[in-house]
Amino acid sequence: MRWLLHSLTGRMLLAVVGVHLLLVPLLFTHVLRLVELDYQAQFIDQVRSDAMWIASLISGIEEPQALQQFMEDLLLNGNRLYAVLMTLSGDVLVAAGVSEAEAARGMKSDIRFGEGADNLYHISVPIYTHGDAAPSLLLHLAYDETPVVAEVSAIYRRGLALAAAYLLLALIAVVLFSNYLAGSLRRLGRAAHRVASGVLDERFSFSAGPSEVRQLAEDLERMRAELVEQGRNLGDRERRMRAVVDNIADAVITFYPDGRIENCNPAARALFGTDCAGLCGTNIGSLLRLKKGILDFAALAGAGPQEVVGLRKDGVEMPLELVLSRFRQGEEELFLAVLRDISERRRLEEERRHHRAELAHAGRLSSMGEMAAGLAHELNQPLAAINMYIQGCLQRLQGGGCSEDDLRAALERAGAQAERAGEIIRRIRGFVRKGPPSYESTDINELVLDAVELVEIDLSRNESALWLDLGENPMFVRVDRVQIKQVLINLIRNAIDAMEEVAPEKRALVVRTRQNDEGEIQVEISDNGAGIPQEMLERIFDPFVTTKDDGMGLGLAISRSIIEDHGGRLWAEVGAQGGAVFKFVLYPEKVE
Known part of the structure; x- marks a missing residue:
């Protein structure tokens, strides 16, 4: 049945x-x-x-x-x-x-x-x-x-016999034709089963059988030939991809959603100091961790490069750059992790930061040398006042007509002048100090006022008027105070120098702070000097490019590198009324 x-x-x-x-x-x-x-x-x-x-x-x-x-x-x-x-x-x-x-x-x-x-x-x-x-x-x-x-x-009997004979002949014909057709289909099915089993070398060849079966066999033969060709191409592509993966310098690891490592390339084995057997089946979570937070593969997939910490077999930690993506292999979902050792990059970045800090320190020393005459004059005033008060006290003591109250008042005024001299020396020492960056929360307006105090002598000597347009509310940024103060002093002194050819009564320098539409803290230093040629606006920040006859061309390059190290931007524009406008932006401190 x-x-x-x-x-x-x-x-x-x-x-x-x-x-x-x-x-x-x-x-x-x-x-x-x-x-x-x-x-x-x-x-x-x-x-x-x-x-x-x-x-x-x-x-x-x-x-x-x-x-x-x-x-x-x-x-x-x-x-x-x-x-x-x-x-x-x-x-x-x-x-x-x-x-x-x-x-x-x-x-x-x-x-x-x-x-x-x-x-x-x-x-x-x-x-x-x-x-x-x-x-x-x-x-x-x-x-x-x-x-x-x-x-x-009799006719009924003969008709019944004929009908039975016809039915029998029809059944015999159906059985013969069915066996004929089924035999062809069975041979075709066996050939298709061989192809499905991976035996692709045997051709579909049917010289006998119905034309439809022969046509089907021809179609299956074309499909088999295409499968052979595609399999050959896929095999070649897989070998090329395997050769690429095995020979690239980056570590490539595939793993399941539960973290079990499915496969890895030789670079991954070398990176973690173990062989394939030691990595396959291991949970990738035991090899990687974020500096902060939990390693969530689903959230990191497709999110771009992430910095993680890798753990070698010998227990040594190393900084790694992780690029994570997910893909499907049949019915399974897998993750693909590409890892790159960035230890050398971090070392070079540290060296570059050190060199930039040295260069910035040299720039501060150079600026301080250029301001030495003014600072000496400013420091000489409290020292001369101290000397005058002390000499007056001595003369009164020798004359014998000095009361205790007069002596106390003179000494208090001398002490005040000493504190003033000490504050000047403190500002100078703070400006030229050498050390690693120290980031702290600072009101940008306070930094502007500190910088202005250091350049007041230059403003006075050059007879330049300074206008401060500071934001009403404090605008806090997390920066290295010394480095940002260096940028402000450099830009202000450049503006003062740019107005040398302008009549003293027309020299005007404006320092403005505000929070722009993007929420960034923006500082502008504008002057009404000779300005900057349009073709020099970008090149002005390149090292050794300057518009001064005696300039070295390092101040603006150092200033831009400092602002960019703080995640900001520094650029120059032509002033609407002439002169130049230098602007830089910093991100406000996040309030947690």
Whole structure:
């Protein structure tokens, strides 16, 4: 039964049997019924023609004996079983094949074949004598229906035998064709199974079989050839990719969402100081960690480079750059981690920071040297005042006319001047001190005021007016105070130098602080000097590029590197009313 339901031959056989069992009986009974009706109609036509012929013969016989003999001779035909001649009133004149008593009980006339249960067909025919217009006698005849019934039954039996033979032949033909088709499909299926199993070298070749199967075989052969070609290309691509992955300097690790390492390249094994067996199956979380926070692979995937800390097998930690992405391999989801050792980069960055700090310190010393004359003059004033107060006290003590209150007042004023001198020295020492950057929360306005105090002598000597437009509210940034103060002093002194050719009464320098639309803290230093040529606006920040005759061209380069180290930007613009405008922005301190 399973063979019938699941095989092609069985299904075709069941389909043909079902269709034939439904259609053949209907067609068989319909055709045989038509044949039967045709036989019956022919029988009735023959009977009626025979009865009319007999009636015509009887109308010419007048003698009773001759009529009796004629009626008996009629029964010699095996199909006529009886004949009765009677008047219209029902009186029996001659009866053959039946008694006059039975004939007198009345004779019926059939309309259809087989109307009675006696297998007889009864017919009554009127007889016209002597040319009368109306019939004078009735002839009743009975014909045997059995031969017709027997012949129709024989036809039914032959038709049934033919139908059975046809059904048998159809079933045999279906079985043969199904086996023929199924055999081709089975060979095709076995070839397809070999291809699916990875045996791609055997060709689909079918010289026999239905054209559709041959066409299918040709299509499958083209598909097999394409699979072979694609497999060859994929194999070549995989070998190239494997060669690339195995030979790149970066560590490549694939791992499952639960952290288990699936595979790695030689660079990864060298990076962590172990072999493939030592890494595969290990949880990648035991090899990596963030400097702050939890290592969430789903959140880091596609987020760009991240700095993490890697742990070698020997316990040594190293800074790594991690680029994480996810991909699908079949039904599995995997993560791809590309790791790069940035220890050398960090060392070089530290060296660059150290060099920049040294250069900045040299710049501060250079600026302090340039301001030395002014600072000496500013420092000389409190020292001279101290000397004057001390000399006055000594003279009064020698004269003997000094009261204790006068002496105390003079000494207090001398002490105040000493504090003033100490504050000047403190600012100078703070400005030229050398040490690593120290970041602290600072109000930018306070830094501007400190820088202005250091350049007040230059402003006075150059007769330059300074305007401060500082934000009303404190604007805190997290910076190294000394470095940002160096930038401010450098930009202010550049502005003072730029106005040397301007008449003293027209020299104006503006320092402005504000928070811009992007939320950044912005500082502007503008002057009304000669300005900067348009083509020099970007080059002005390159090392050794200067507009001064005696300048080295390092001040602006150092200033930009300091601002960029703080995550900000420094640029120059041409002033709307002439002169130059230098602007830099810093990010405000985050309030937690």
